Amino acid sequence: MNFKNAKRIETPLRREVIASLRAGDWVLLSGVIYTARDQAHRRMVETMVAGKALPVSLLGQVIYYCGPTPARPGRVIGSAGPTTSSRMDKYLEPILGLGVLATMGKGERSKEAKALFQRYDALYLVSIGGAGAYLSERIKRAKVAAWPDLGAEAVHELEVEDFPALVAYDGQGGDYFEKIMKRNADRSVRATKER
Amino acid sequence: MRRAIKKATLVKAVKKLVLKASFELEPAVERLLEKAARSETSAEGRIALAIIRENLKIARAKKLPICQDTGLSVFLVELGREARLDFDLEDAINEGLRAATAEGYLRRSVADPLSRKNTGDNAPAIVHLRLVKGNRIKLRLLLKGAGSENKSMVRMLTPADGREGIKKFVREAVTKAGGQACPPIFIGLGIGGDLELCAILAKRALARPAGLPSKDRELAKLEREILREVNRLGIGPAGLGGKFTCLAVAAEKAPCHIASLPVAVNIQCWAHRGGAIAL
Numbered sequence: 106m107n108f109k110n111a112k113r114i115e116t117p118l119r120r121e122v123i124a125s126l127r128a129g130d131w132v133l134l135s136g137v138i139y140t141a142r143d144q145a146h147r148r149m150v151e152t153m154v155a156g157k158a159l160p161v162s163l164l165g166q167v168i169y170y171c172g173p174t175p176a177r178p179g180r181v182i183g184s185a186g187p188t189t190s191s192r193m194d195k196y197l198e199p200i201l202g203l204g205v206l207a208t209m210g211k212g213e214r215s216k217e218a219k220a221l222f223q224r225y226d227a228l229y230l231v232s233i234g235g236a237g238a239y240l241s242e243r244i245k246r247a248k249v250a251a252w253p254d255l256g257a258e259a260v261h262e263l264e265v266e267d268f269p270a271l272v273a274y275d276g277q278g279g280d281y282f283e284k285i286m287k288r289n290a291d292r293s294v295r296a297t298k299e300r
Numbered sequence: 301m302r303r304a305i306k307k308a309t310l311v312k313a314v315k316k317l318v319l320k321a322s323f324e325l326e327p328a329v330e331r332l333l334e335k336a337a338r339s340e341t342s343a344e345g346r347i348a349l350a351i352i353r354e355n356l357k358i359a360r361a362k363k364l365p366i367c368q369d370t371g372l373s374v375f376l377v378e379l380g381r382e383a384r385l386d387f388d389l390e391d392a393i394n395e396g397l398r399a400a401t402a403e404g405y406l407r408r409s410v411a412d413p414l415s416r417k418n419t420g421d422n423a424p425a426i427v428h429l430r431l432v433k434g435n436r437i438k439l440r441l442l443l444k445g446a447g448s449e450n451k452s453m454v455r456m457l458t459p460a461d462g463r464e465g466i467k468k469f470v471r472e473a474v475t476k477a478g479g480q481a482c483p484p485i486f487i488g489l490g491i492g493g494d495l496e497l498c499a500i501l502a503k504r505a506l507a508r509p510a511g512l513p514s515k516d517r518e519l520a521k522l523e524r525e526i527l528r529e530v531n532r533l534g535i536g537p538a539g540l541g542g543k544f545t546c547l548a549v550a551a552e553k554a555p556c557h558i559a560s561l562p563v564a565v566n567i568q569c570w571a572h573r574g575g576a577i578a579l
Binding site: 108131143144171172173174175176177180183184185186188189190191211212213231233234235236237238239240241242256257269271281282285286288289292293 | 344347348351352354355356358359362363364365366367368369370405406407408409416418445446447450478479480481482532533534536538539540541569570571
């Protein structure tokens with residue numbers, strides 16, 4: 106795969122790495138990341154509201170919005186691609202408040218969520234929706250880290266190697282989706298002028 | 301002539317159908333993805349399509365689900381009125397679905413809508429039954445992931461909104477879906493009927509072989525126009541920008557009330573998984 110000028114980054118993320126990345130950059134992510142989707146987010150926030158400690162420390166970590174399929178015997182994990190991020194927008198502020206430095210999923214998010222990435226100097230990464238089989242090959246180790254009763258929605262600790270993603274929102278307010286929409290608008294203005 | 305269908309035969313066929321659809325796409329879908337990969341011009345869109353195609357190879361070779369969202373199973377069933385079933389059809393379909401879920405290591409993706417408690421086996425399937433001529437049973441399966449189903453919409457337009465109103469509504473739905481619905485998408489468009497019939501028509505449209513235009517000339521023209529307009533939005537593969545936001549539009553229609561124009565847009569992700577059997 107030709108990831109032009111992809112930057113290799115490792116978890117836990119460091120502030121200077123975040124500062125060096127801009128919306129539209131490809132990254133290849135290596136290290137430990139944690140999955141959490143709808144029900145795990147609900148549990149995390151409920152736990153925090155109850156004043157209790159979370160079962161895993163998320164300081165400097167990456168949250169991957171993903172609910173994998175079960176592993177076949179002999180495999181690390183089943184298919185494990187990104188789910189729609191915007192469903193987790195409601196939970197984003199408390200999660201970033203824990204020191205999470207990046208979340209990864211697919212698709213655009215709300216204006217409010219986008220502003221939070223800038224406020225917390227964090228990254229929003231997108232990977233390729235639907236490519237769960239391909240992405241599972243980049244996962245070298247997997248275990249359930251919390252709430253096994255949630256099944257696919259449990260928090261999984263994954264060790265990934267060169268996991269591909271694109272910076273959608275950077276820590277400076279940069280927005281890749283806005284960039285491509287602007288590119289389209291410019292193109293249609295040009296097309297109209299040429300006509 | 302009356303003909304008996306055995307429960308075991310149906311259960312086994314359903315299991316096979318779900319497994320195959322989870323691990324590989326139908327050739328018509330794969331061809332449309334290949335075509336897009338050849339002519340996409342955006343750099344990011346090309347990378348997304350290359351990953352998508354590599355993903356299909358891995359899924360097929362290793363019997364891994366194409367996507368971790370193995371979906372809600374929707375069955376469009378045509379039952380010949382001379383076919384005899386001495387069992388409950390939905391029970392048999394669910395039995396096959398449960399067996400496929402266990403055997404194929406599929407994700408459990410079905411839950412109670414309020415308690416959110418997982419049913420634990422991907423059942424129940426959604427079954428739409430039609431009685432037809434003959435003594436056979438035909439089942440068309442669609443595996444619907446939530447990323448795309450969540451972006452589907454129904455709207456009661458007015459007769460004055462007409463054709464332009466329909467096109468505007470589809471553009472709006474696709475724009476709202478953006479990268480979340482896993483483009484390049486497939487669009488099933490249901491026009492007419494009432495609230496639920498337009499939605500069922502949209503699903504039936506999606507169940508047509510991918511890329512096959514409507515036999516109705518007027519509908520086929522509308523499908524082409526919508527495809528062109530939607531691909532001008534620039535959302536692109538995986539929402540990363542590009543020419544291919546949509547691979548095919550399929551529309552179905554039914555007569556509606558003189559005061560109504562119900563329209564449903566059913567969005568399907570690039571992993572347009574399905575299959576058909578006839579017993």
